[in-house]
Amino acid sequence: MTGIVQREFPELLSSRTKEEKKSLPDLPDVGNGGVVMRMAPSPSGPLHIGHARMAILNDEYLRRYGGKLILRIEDTNPSNIEPDAYQMIQDDLRWLGVNFTEVVIQSKRFELYYSEMRKLIEEGKAYVSTSPTEEFKSRKQQGLPVREREETPEENLERWERMLSGGYEKGEVYAVVKTDLNHPNPAIRDFIAFRIIDTPHPLEGDRYRIYPMMNFSVAIDDHFLGLTHVIRGKDHIANTEKQKYIFGYRGWKQPYYLHYGKVSIENTILKTTFIKKGIRNGDFTGWDDPRLGTLAAFRKRGxxxxxxxxxxxxxxxxxxxxxxxxxxxxSFNRKIIDSRSPRHFFVSQPVSLKFDFEGTLNADIPLFPQASGNAEKGSRRYKVGKGSIMISSQDYAKLNGELVRLKDLGYFKVESSRIEYLGESINEDVQKWNPNRPLGKVPIIHWLSGNEVPFRVVKPDGTVDSGFVENDALNYIGMVHQFERYGYVNVLNEREGYFTHP
RNA sequence: GCUCCGGUGGUGUAGACCGGCCAAGCAUAUGGGGCUCUCAAUCCCACGACCCGGGUCCAAAUCCCGGCCGGAGCACCA
Structure with missing residues (x-):
């Protein structure tokens, strides 16, 4: 039945699928002013393909509803900051086409965090402890408070002031937000909000010693930046629960939270600390090394x-x-780039075959296939005569002793180290050499002859294919090419390209 | 161990909140065919899945219970 419909009335089905084209579900409680959302990476390195999910999702909703999309750089751990990342992150987002409407840097907002913490302490919702952290943790497991939790706001405030004014050493003191010591999930019970860090901050130097923890600064900023919706990975579910306590204490309206699942990316290097080390000792060529999952590498691969x-x-x-x-x-990328990728021949691991031919053959090879809609953009023209013709060793292994068609040149026979021209179209010689195979099935392969320059292609696993490419390809440096029967390659300069994908 | 969350074709997903129109949609891969002087793109056809076991119900991929499997959190990281 459906088969009949598809055959007889294809338009019924196709129009229907167009209406149902896939898109993200609507967000609840979107007001007239649209949404206010944020992306909150830490500046430990540039963005990678995993971060891109967060950025794209946020941007898609901004496009749908309008409003604001804040890029909030969470630099509250100075020992994990790559100073270049502040800029690289913005470049990566722009490349992705993600339109953040403003940039907020957390290290500029410490005074706000301090004053909000003060209010919580005054209200008895937070405390400052000097108890050993092992004790803090083990008592939490048992649902028991540390001493300072029971003390008055005044006593805790006094310790808070002393903490801010440098009266404690690193590791000696920490400030805590109360939640519920009997919360069934121990991970949600009282969480540390501030600690002392003596490592200088790349932006602020040693101006601050008291650093907020992510759960504190995030809650404060999410409120004061007026967020309506928060889209984040589900590894933050427990954090969201903790942050909600602060919203509750201050009587703030919570944003709507959405947690998406973890994306694991196989065969790809994403860990910034590992990448940084690799770049330093020369294992990687940079943040855009083709083996990496960074957006910089994606860009360079084309x-x-x-x-x-x-x-x-x-x-x-x-x-x-x-x-x-x-x-x-x-597959998605191939569909986008195929029609705009000029075609060229790249012969890797070439075999050079002797070509004894009196005369000249003319090759006129379209730069784009007719179906691309770019056929009028021209062709590459070569003259081929006595000398040699190069084909890939892979093709050679299969074709020695066979009839073959060199694309846009003619029929040839390959015999050991020689190649012989049989004609442009089917003739007696061709028939004779190819007695049994149907002529429509003769393999068509790419080739080079006097029109080549050395070229290397760096593959995503770091290996290199060496060979030769048509010299015409060098007229299109900076573009993704389709090297016919080989794959798509981003041609970076006159010697080298990055392999995009098959 | 404790607290959560989840398991749909080879792969990625839609559907699940509010059971029926789902003998399950889309994409990708694979196989076949059309077009094409590329193993690309494009078009057509085919193939193939609701983790297991109970329960509720006229009716379960969808709700409930148990099991198995997977993931996240339990940091003075974010």
């Missing part, structure tokens, strides 16, 4: 950011853990 967007929109905001599918991602 991916279109739209493919990343489509991929994550299709993945949705489910809380199920997912595995990034390179296969599907490649």
């Amino acid at each position: 991916f279109d950011p739209l493919a990343i967007r489509r991929y994550y929109v299709e993945s949705g905001i489910g809380s199920v853990d997912t595995t990034f599918s390179w296969e599907i991602f490649y």
Whole structure:
């Protein structure tokens, strides 16, 4: 039945699927002013493909509802900051096409955090402890308070002032927000909000010693920045619970929280500390090394950011853990770049065959296939005569002794170290050499002859394919090419390209 | 161990909150075919899944219970 419908009335089905085109579910409680959302990376390095999910999801909703999208850089742990990251993150987001409307840097907001903490202490919702942290933790496990939790706001305030004015050493004191010591999930019970750090901050130097913990600064900022909706990974579910206590104490309206599942990305290096070390000791060429999952590497491999967007929109905001599918991602990207990628021949691991031919053959090879809609953009023209013709060793292994068609040149036969021209179209010589195989099935391969320059392609696993490419390819440096029967390659300069995908 | 969350074709997902229109949609991969002087793109066809066991119900992928499997949190990281 459906088969008949598809055959007889395809328009019925296709129009229907267009209306149901996939998109993200609507957000609840969106007012007239749209949404206010935020992206909150820490500046430990540039963004990678995992961060892109957070950025794309937020940006998609901003596009749908309007409003504000704040880039909030969470630099409250000075020992884990890469100073260049403040800029790299913004570059990465712009490349992705994510339109953040303002930038907020947490290290500029310490005074706000201090004054809010003071209010909580005054209200008896927070305390300052000098008890050993082991004791703090073990008593929490048992649902018991440390001594200072029971003391008056005045006593705690006094310790808070002393903490701020440098009256304690690192590790000696910490400030805590109360939650519920009997919370069934021990992870939610009282959490540390401030601690002393003596490592200088890349932006602030040694101006501050008292650093907020993420759960504190996030709650304060989410409120004061007026967030309506928060989209974050589900690894933050417990953090959200903790932060809600602060909202409750201050009587603030909570944003609407949405937690998406973890994306694991196989065969890809994402850990910034590992990458940083690798760059320092020369294992990686930089943040854009093709083996890395950074957006910088994606850019250099020639991916279109739209493919990343489509991929994550299709993945949705489910809380199920997912595995990034390179296969599907490649397919999305291929569809976007195919029609604009000029075609060239790249012969890797070449075999050079002797070509004894009296005369000249003319090759006129379209730069774009006719179906691309770019056919009028021209072709590459070569003259081929006596000398040699190069084909890949992979093709050679299969074709020695066979009839072959060199693309846009003619029929040839390959015999040991020689190649012989049989004609442009089917003739007696061709028939004779190819007695049994149907002529429509003769393999068509790419080739080079006197029109080549040495070229290398760096693959995503770090290995290199060496060979030769048409010299015409060098007229299109900085573009993704399709090297026919090989794959897509971002041609970076006259010697080298990065492999995009098959 | 404790506290949460989740398990749909080979892969990525939609549907689940508010049971029926789901003998389960889309994409990708694979196989076949059309177009094409690329193993690309494009078009058509085919293939293939509700973790297991109970229960509720006229009716369960969807609700309940148990099991198994997977993930997250339990930091003076974010």
